Amino acid sequence: MSKNGKRYNQEFKHDIIRLITEENRSVSSVVQDFGVNEQTVRNWLKQTKERQDPIKTKIAELEAELKARDKKIADQELTIDILKKGYRHLRPKQPEIIYQMIKKASSSSCPVEKMCETLEVSRSGYYDWDRREPSKRQKENETILKVMKESHTKAQAMIGLDKLWSDVKEAGFQCGRNRVYRLQKQHGLYSVRKKPYRVCLTDSNHDLPKAPNLLNQKFKVEHPNKVWVTDITEFKTAKGSKLYLAAIKDLFHKEIVGWALAEHMRTELCLEALRNAVKRHRPLKGLIHHSDQGRQYCSTVYVEELKHWGMIRSMSRKGNPFDNACAESFFSTIKSERLHHKTYKDIEEARRDIFWYIECFYNRQRRHQALGNLTPAAFLKKHCETQKAA
Numbered sequence: 314m315s316k317n318g319k320r321y322n323q324e325f326k327h328d329i330i331r332l333i334t335e336e337n338r339s340v341s342s343v344v345q346d347f348g349v350n351e352q353t354v355r356n357w358l359k360q361t362k363e364r365q366d367p368i369k370t371k372i373a374e375l376e377a378e379l380k381a382r383d384k385k386i387a388d389q390e391l392t393i394d395i396l397k398k399g400y401r402h403l404r405p406k407q408p409e410i411i412y413q414m415i416k417k418a419s420s421s422s423c424p425v426e427k428m429c430e431t432l433e434v435s436r437s438g439y440y441d442w443d444r445r446e447p448s449k450r451q452k453e454n455e456t457i458l459k460v461m462k463e464s465h466t467k468a469q470a471m472i473g474l475d476k477l478w479s480d481v482k483e484a485g486f487q488c489g490r491n492r493v494y495r496l497q498k499q500h501g502l503y504s505v506r507k508k509p510y511r512v513c514l515t516d517s518n519h520d521l522p523k524a525p526n527l528l529n530q531k532f533k534v535e536h537p538n539k540v541w542v543t544d545i546t547e548f549k550t551a552k553g554s555k556l557y558l559a560a561i562k563d564l565f566h567k568e569i570v571g572w573a574l575a576e577h578m579r580t581e582l583c584l585e586a587l588r589n590a591v592k593r594h595r596p597l598k599g600l601i602h603h604s605d606q607g608r609q610y611c612s613t614v615y616v617e618e619l620k621h622w623g624m625i626r627s628m629s630r631k632g633n634p635f636d637n638a639c640a641e642s643f644f645s646t647i648k649s650e651r652l653h654h655k656t657y658k659d660i661e662e663a664r665r666d667i668f669w670y671i672e673c674f675y676n677r678q679r680r681h682q683a684l685g686n687l688t689p690a691a692f693l694k695k696h697c698e699t700q701k702a703a
Contacts, residue, residue: 321349326357333358408434412442453486458496460484468678470505471650476679477502479686505654521611524626528603532564532639537693538596540564541624542603543586543610544640545578548648548663551656556663559586560671562643563594566696568676568689569643570594574664580609584618591622598623605629605637647675 329347332338333354340358344351363369415428429436447455464480465472472480478493497503534540543561550556557578561571571590575582602624604610610628619626629636651670657663677690684692 329354330357330361334361408438409442412439415439416443453488454492454496457481457486457488457493458500460486461493461496461502462500465502468674470503471674471679473504475682475686479680505650521608521613522616523606523611524628526630526636527601527625527627528636530636530638534565537563537565537696538594538600540601540603541570541590541596542637542640543583544605544637544644545583545607545609546644546648547578548652550660550663551658556657556660557582558644558647558667559583560640560643561586561590562640563689564639566689566693567681567684568693569671572667572671574660574667576660578609580612580615583609583615587615587618596622596624600624601627603627603629603637603640606631643675647671 329343329349332343333340340351340354343349344354363373411432411434415425415432415434419425419428425439426436429439460481461477464477468476474490474494474497477497478490481488481493528540541561541563543559545557545559547555547557554576557575559573559575559578559582560569562568563570570593571586571588573582573585573589575585600623602619604627606628609615616626647667647670651666655663655666657666675689677688680686680688681692687695
């Protein structure tokens with residue numbers, strides 16, 4: 314019966330079969346009276362007889378199972394044949410790559426002899442390669458890989474190819490970027506990053522006094538403690554409550570010079586970050602303090618604090634996030650590398666983890682592309698040594 318034909322329930326089928334088997338009605342007469350397809354009725358009769366004879370039923374089931382198995386085997390043989398034909402064209406020219414795969418996969422269930430036969434390589438060639446002493450380059454690769462793994466572990470996987478390459482060169486190995494890339498790819502030493510989502514917290518709809526934009530997106534600075542940029546971001550705890558992080562960044566060496574964390578985003582949060590930065594770095598008067606036009610940075614108490622330390626106010630233009638992109642880039646980094654991978658149960662747990670990320674990792678271990686792949690601490694030290702030598 315076709316897929317679009319009639320459907321009959323079991324009760325209807327039993328009644329039709331009963332008319333034929335018990336009342337001796339002919340199939341043709343039943344078909345004529347009830348309008349059922351003749352072949353359909355004969356199929357019902359056949360199925361009924363098979364059910365009544367368990368031996369025949371079992372034989373039919375085994376035959377169907379055998380037929381399905383034969384079909385599956387034929388399909389697998391065709392698949393293997395296709396793969397073998399394609400493999401001859403795609404197989405690598407260096408058999409060492411195949412040997413490495415055999416060595417990793419060999420076990421009692423996958424004997425070497427069978428794998429060599431299947432992959433069409435010489436078994437003697439495999440054993441000769443396996444017993445061979447590693448070459449000078451292989452030994453170098455092992456040492457380079459050790460440096461890469463140590464860097465990857467130390468950075469808690471927050472390190473990419475170029476920074477791994479810089480660590481390798483700093484360890485004394487003169488090798489190309491592609492060589493480091495191949496080792497990174499073979500051993501899965503990738504950076505763990507999640508794409509951050511941007512949260513706009515700036516409330517610039519107020520009548521508080523604003524300041525002109527003194528930077529105009531000129532973010533290159535020649536000396537430390539000349540330009541600081543600041544901003545605020547938010548993230549959530551495991552309970553769903555919001556936490557706010559304010560950070561101040563020195564544009565010269567990209568160090569986070571001050572930061573503060575709180576369950577609110579009032580002016581006190583920004584003041585705490587500013588006072589922490591001043592207490593640690595003691596900048597001279599004339600430092601440019603750049604921020605957005607948020608209410609916190611325009612408040613009377615914050616403006617007075619800046620005047621007290623002799624800082625010059627500078628603000629982004631309204632609705633132009635690129636004016637403060639250098640500050641927002643830090644939040645993009647900390648979110649993609651840390652905050653979006655963590656679920657903090659409360660503010661204290663978040664504070665401890667952010668303390669490690671900023672003070673230990675970001676400022677002293679994380680290489681910055683804008684600094685020639687040096688850390689902020691190393692870049693500042695190099696600058697100071699250059700100034701002394703001059």
